[in-house]
Amino acid sequence: MRCDACPREAVIDQPYRGAHLCGSHFGDSVWERVRREMHRQLPRFRGGTVAIALSGGKDSSVALATAQRYFARRPNVRLVALTVDEGIAGYRPGTIRAAAELTARLGIEHTIVRASEALGVSTDEGARLLPGTVPCSFCGVWRRQLLNRAARDAGADVLVLGFNLDDLAQTILMNLARADLGRLARMAPHRYRAPGLVPRIAPLAQIPEREVFLYARQSGLPFDHGECPHAPAAARNVFREVVWRLEEEIPGTRHALLRTQAALVRSLGATEGGGPAACVDCGEPATGERCRACDYLRLARNPLMGAARS
Ligand code: SF4
Ligand SMILES: [Zn+2]
Ligand SMILES: [Zn+2]
Numbered sequence: 001m002r003c004d005a006c007p008r009e010a011v012i013d014q015p016y017r018g019a020h021l022c023g024s025h026f027g028d029s030v031w032e033r034v035r036r037e038m039h040r041q042l043p044r045f046r047g048g049t050v051a052i053a054l055s056g057g058k059d060s061s062v063a064l065a066t067a068q069r070y071f072a073r074r075p076n077v078r079l080v081a082l083t084v085d086e087g088i089a090g091y092r093p094g095t096i097r098a099a100a101e102l103t104a105r106l107g108i109e110h111t112i113v114r115a116s117e118a119l120g121v122s123t124d125e126g127a128r129l130l131p132g133t134v135p136c137s138f139c140g141v142w143r144r145q146l147l148n149r150a151a152r153d154a155g156a157d158v159l160v161l162g163f164n165l166d167d168l169a170q171t172i173l174m175n176l177a178r179a180d181l182g183r184l185a186r187m188a189p190h191r192y193r194a195p196g197l198v199p200r201i202a203p204l205a206q207i208p209e210r211e212v213f214l215y216a217r218q219s220g221l222p223f224d225h226g227e228c229p230h231a232p233a234a235a236r237n238v239f240r241e242v243v244w245r246l247e248e249e250i251p252g253t254r255h256a257l258l259r260t261q262a263a264l265v266r267s268l269g270a271t272e273g274g275g276p277a278a279c280v281d282c283g284e285p286a287t288g289e290r291c292r293a294c295d296y297l298r299l300a301r302n303p304l305m306g307a308a309r310s
Contacts, residue, residue, distance in 0.1 A: 003022035004021060008023075008024070009022060011214070012026050016208075016251040017252075026214065026215075027215065033206040035066075037202075037204070038066075038070050041189040041201040041202070045158070046076075048076075048157035049079075049080060049154060050156065051081075051082050051160065052067050052108075053161050054083050054103070055083065055162070056095030056097070056099035057095060057098075057162070057223055057224060058212055058213050059162035059164050059167070059212050061098070061099075061162075062215055062219075063160050063204055064081055064103070064162075065102075065219060066204075067160050080154045081099065081102075081109065082154070082159075083099045083110065084112075084146045084150075085114045085116075086122060086123040086139055086142065087114065087124050087125065088123050089124055089229075090226075094226050098222045098223050099112075111150055113147075113149075115142055119293075121297065121300050123135055123138070123142070125300070126138050126142075127230060134230075134235065136230060136235075138300070139230065142293050148284070151198040152198055158200070160200075160201055160203060163204060163205065165204070165207055165254050165258070166208055166243060166244075169258065170240055171187060172257045172258065173257060174235070182287065184261060184264060184265070196276070197285050205258065208254065277289075279293075
């Protein structure tokens with residue numbers, strides 16, 4: 001198969017737009033979509049600090065490298081990479097090594113936050129203390145809070161996340177299936193700065209997961225391929241499978257899910273604008289009286305509370 005734009009051999013097909021591209025035109029097409037999303041999600045950004053959540057996997061590594069390229073000619077923009085070490089044996093150490101290698105190579109400031117120090121509990125410990133709970137439920141909540149705190153401490157104006165098109169389509173479908181319109185409305189990209197929350201953007205929103213992988217490989221970025229040992233228990237796996245099947249049968253479904261979310265957020269505008277309150281335990285933003293991170297921390301410290309509630 002030839003590239004649609006030149007006589008070279010195609011390295012990838014894009015069924016959602018009926019295209020085939022060679023390595024060079026593929027690289028251009030990824031960059032162009034990221035550049036456009038950056039521009040769309042971060043309008044009127046005059047300068048300041050941009051934090052990038054860097055796990056050391058392919059997605060956040062591409063997010064960091066493309067953010068550096070996007071802001072390359074803006075000396076008034078400071079980039080800082082933030083990595084959360086949730087404390088997951090056999091998985092996190094490798095990704096942290098890759099993150100450190102990438103930031104050293106790109107010359108970007110790098111901060112690592114350890115859950116065991118910041119919260120007093122790691123994800124592995126949480127999994128032992130809460131055997132009936134899927135680890136991703138508290139791990140994701142804790143990570144989000146630690147990232148927000150670290151971004152705020154770094155004086156960040158915005159936090160870049162490496163979510164790709166597949167990740168976002170899965171999250172949208174999960175929130176729809178759970179009738180969780182609140183969370184659907186709070187998904188990145190954020191247009192408003194809610195009290196205590198650093199707005200998050202997702203510049204890889206238009207890039208399918210396999211294209212992010214190919215782009216990372218093609219660009220020679222160091223990243224870790226490891227899979228978290230807790231991942232097989234995640235509810236997301238079912239939605240990953242469903243989105244994958246839908247996309248195969250009906251190319252363009254992932255993009256349509258993104259448009260569905262955007263249309264719903266527009267009609268739910270009041271929900272997104274409503275700022276969160278402060279958690280009674282830690283003072284971080286919370287949608288209820290106590291934030292979900294503290295809910296899980298209390299359960300981990302006293303698992304009997306969970307048994308009594310269920
Ligand atoms: S797969 Fe789940 S437990 Fe593992 S790092 Fe991700 S959210 Fe945490
Ligand atoms: Zn080409
Ligand atoms: Zn709290």
